[in-house]
Amino acid sequence: MEGGRYSVDLGNLQRNRRNEIGRKKSRKGKELAGSSSQSRDDFETGYQRRDGDAMSEEQLQQELARHNNRFLQQQQMPTTIDEEELEDEDAEELEPETAEEEGAGSHDADAPASSQTATGNKKSKSELMKNNFDKWKDPQTGYWHATCKWCNNNYSLGTSGGYGSAARHLKAKHPVEYAKLGGGTGKQTQISRFANSQHFGNFSYNDAQNLTGMANLICEENLPYLFSESLALRDYAQGSLNPQFRNYSRKTVKKEIIRLYNAEKVRLQIFFANFDGRVTICSDIWEDDFHHLYYLGLTAHYIDEDWNMHKRVLAFREFNDRHTAEHIYILIERILIEYNLIDKVFAIGFDNATNNTAAIPRLRELCGANSLMGRFFHQRCACHVINLCVQDGLKALGDSMEVIKGGIRRIWGNGQLRLKWQSYLTERGVRYVAFPKDLSIRWNSTYKLLKVVLRYKEHFPAFLKEHDNYIINAAEIDTC
Numbered sequence: 001m002e003g004g005r006y007s008v009d010l011g012n013l014q015r016n017r018r019n020e021i022g023r024k025k026s027r028k029g030k031e032l033a034g035s036s037s038q039s040r041d042d043f044e045t046g047y048q049r050r051d052g053d054a055m056s057e058e059q060l061q062q063e064l065a066r067h068n069n070r071f072l073q074q075q076q077m078p079t080t081i082d083e084e085e086l087e088d089e090d091a092e093e094l095e096p097e098t099a100e101e102e103g104a105g106s107h108d109a110d111a112p113a114s115s116q117t118a119t120g121n122k123k124s125k126s127e128l129m130k131n132n133f134d135k136w137k138d139p140q141t142g143y144w145h146a147t148c149k150w151c152n153n154n155y156s157l158g159t160s161g162g163y164g165s166a167a168r169h170l171k172a173k174h175p176v177e178y179a180k181l182g183g184g185t186g187k188q189t190q191i192s193r194f195a196n197s198q199h200f201g202n203f204s205y206n207d208a209q210n211l212t213g214m215a216n217l218i219c220e221e222n223l224p225y226l227f228s229e230s231l232a233l234r235d236y237a238q239g240s241l242n243p244q245f246r247n248y249s250r251k252t253v254k255k256e257i258i259r260l261y262n263a264e265k266v267r268l269q270i271f272f273a274n275f276d277g278r279v280t281i282c283s284d285i286w287e288d289d290f291h292h293l294y295y296l297g298l299t300a301h302y303i304d305e306d307w308n309m310h311k312r313v314l315a316f317r318e319f320n321d322r323h324t325a326e327h328i329y330i331l332i333e334r335i336l337i338e339y340n341l342i343d344k345v346f347a348i349g350f351d352n353a354t355n356n357t358a359a360i361p362r363l364r365e366l367c368g369a370n371s372l373m374g375r376f377f378h379q380r381c382a383c384h385v386i387n388l389c390v391q392d393g394l395k396a397l398g399d400s401m402e403v404i405k406g407g408i409r410r411i412w413g414n415g416q417l418r419l420k421w422q423s424y425l426t427e428r429g430v431r432y433v434a435f436p437k438d439l440s441i442r443w444n445s446t447y448k449l450l451k452v453v454l455r456y457k458e459h460f461p462a463f464l465k466e467h468d469n470y471i472i473n474a475a476e477i478d479t480c
Contacts, residue, residue, distance in 0.1 A: 132177055133166050150174050175204045205244040214248060215256040225250035268312060273340040277302055280379070281341075282349030283332060283356075285319060294319045296328070298335050314339055325358035332359075333366055343368060347377050351384035387443035394446060401446075404453055407464050407472050408435050417467060424463050430456070 133146040135157070144157035146166045151173060155165045171178045214228050227233065228248045237245035248256075272279070279302045286295050296319040301311045315335045321327040336342050345367040350356040360378045367377075394401060411421050412435070425432045435452050439445040453460060464470040 132170055132174070148174075150177065175206050179204060205242050207246070210245065211248055211252070211256050212260065215253055215260055218253060219257060219260075225253050228253040268314075269339055272344070275302070275344065277304075277344070278346035279341055279344050280347045280349065281314075281332075281336075281345060282379075282381070283328075284351065284381075285323060294323070296331055298332060300339075300341070323355050325355050325362070328355060329359045329362045329366075332363065336367075342366065347379045349379045349381055351381040352388070383443065387441065390443040390446070391440065403472055404450075405438065407460065407470055408449075408453075410464065410468055410470055411435075420467055421463060424467075425456075425459065428459065430459060 132149055134149060135144060135146050137144050142159055144159070146155045146157055146163075147153070148155075148166075148169060153169065153173075155169060157163070157165065167178075217223065218225065218227055228250060230247070234245065234247050279300050281298055281300050283296060283298045286297065287293070288295070296315070296317050297313065298315045299311055299313050301309070303309055315338075317331060317335070319327075319331060333342075336345065345363075348360070348363060350360070357378075364377045411418055422432050433452055433455065436445060436448040438449045461472040464472055
């Protein structure tokens, strides 16, 4: 049935309807043939009542002949069937399940091709209920109910079990799942959601999804909360992407980020509770120079069942207590308990600080790390070990390194001198490159600094001598 509600065998229905009409006409013809004498009396009596006077025998014969001719013409008229009426009448008599079963069966060879194909991309409502709702009947009231599989909301379907309220809920609250059924929103033109995706669905704007996407963008790109209030972002999104886009306040975005964090934390807790493997954790302490605050970070590394490496930041907690072994142990223990990892820790990565080393025995006892007698439980940070070696080796350079750093501090500490340095290089056709910052905690920061100094081996000492009367010998640069 083209454009119809169910895939019904139209050829069989047409033949059945023609046979039924033929049987009715046959019965009617027999009744009229058996009462021909009565028809004459009826006509005679009728015309007597109508005209008031009795008709002559000739007039009665003529009137009866006209009556018989009209009857014969009706008998000889071709039988026509309105397919639209046929579809409407028969579709109402068929239940959805019955219609689907008949549509799935064998088809007559003379049936139209459209009756053997699915009706577009739209799926049946029974499939909507099967994939997205649990349908059940209340034995006390006799009412049907549907429970959403995505949000557990319950909807009454009445005694008939109609799908209207359930379909509206899926369309409003779960547009992605509704789009998979081929349903449109009626709000905007449906476009492909992902052009290169294996699962092609119809995209429809959803405000909740937009807020979640904005929160993820701010977190992944390390953007400020005020980015969500940007007028430039609004103009770009509404003009080029979707006119329904709207901005959110920074407080709204902050609440959404916290909600996403809590949801991800719960998911990770459940994952580690059912995890059968081992986890290696590493920890370090950072200082915020601006606010003079300290933080302890804890990261978990593990291999999944497909032998893929993963890492997750479990915590980044404010840690303003004294950095003793006792306080470090207490905070790490609290984090491991939160994520159900007490009995799943294989090793801990620490730097060689004394307080970290002192906390290892208690952590080994807490985690029950008896594998290989706990010999590899404490994994010392390789970068920290390398940095200690580098810093110790730099001491062999003596005062030469301090002389070079002193010249760099003079340039960076004086704005006018810094501008002169840039102009000095430009006049000589040398590309300007800023001096990297030397950090004692980064083993390669000194190397990067000396690499730039060697780039300006001829210009750096000459400039300081000319503009600041600061003497750096070329031999000191060569020593480094």
